[in-house]
Amino acid sequence: MKYIVKIFVVTFLALICTHSFAEQKIVILDLTYVxxxxxxxxxxxDFLKKTYDANQKRFEEIEKQLKKDESDLLTKKNVxxxxxxxxxxxxLRKKFSDYQTERRSAIDKLTTKRAQARExxxxxxxxxxGNYIKENSISLVVDKKITLGNKPENDITAxxxxxxxxSLPSLxxx
Numbered sequence: 001m002k003y004i005v006k007i008f009v010v011t012f013l014a015l016i017c018t019h020s021f022a023e024q025k026i027v028i029l030d031l032t033y034v035x036x037x038x039x040x041x042x043x044x045x046d047f048l049k050k051t052y053d054a055n056q057k058r059f060e061e062i063e064k065q066l067k068k069d070e071s072d073l074l075t076k077k078n079v080x081x082x083x084x085x086x087x088x089x090x091x092l093r094k095k096f097s098d099y100q101t102e103r104r105s106a107i108d109k110l111t112t113k114r115a116q117a118r119e120x121x122x123x124x125x126x127x128x129x130g131n132y133i134k135e136n137s138i139s140l141v142v143d144k145k146i147t148l149g150n151k152p153e154n155d156i157t158a159x160x161x162x163x164x165x166x167s168l169p170s171l172x173x174x
Contacts, residue, residue, distance in 0.1 A: 041117075
């Protein structure tokens, strides 16, 4: 009798649990796709890429000039006095140090802008996602990166990108 009651209770709890889980709606969102493929995300990436490329080109030119200055100085080593050579070498080292500082600063600025753009996108995405969850009675939204498989009809990425494009057509990065 004791085992029958246990079996009945376990069966009853299993039925209740499966019934409650069956009513919950779980959807998938590819957050990386949303951030990279929305209009604002693409615009930010394009701006950051152009800025990076412009910086790279400028820094390559500075680097070439520094190398040229160094080779010129090395060819004049025998002609110049030790004092003049030392002064010239110190000036070249100073230029190189300034170049490295400027390059590091430009990279840090670009990294900061990228983080700010991501933060703005995520802040704008949060209420859109909240409204979508309420409207469609969704219980759980899972990032696509951590799922092993899903049905295509459970993916809400396209709908979220569309809503984000309407509410935030671009970011003003400058």
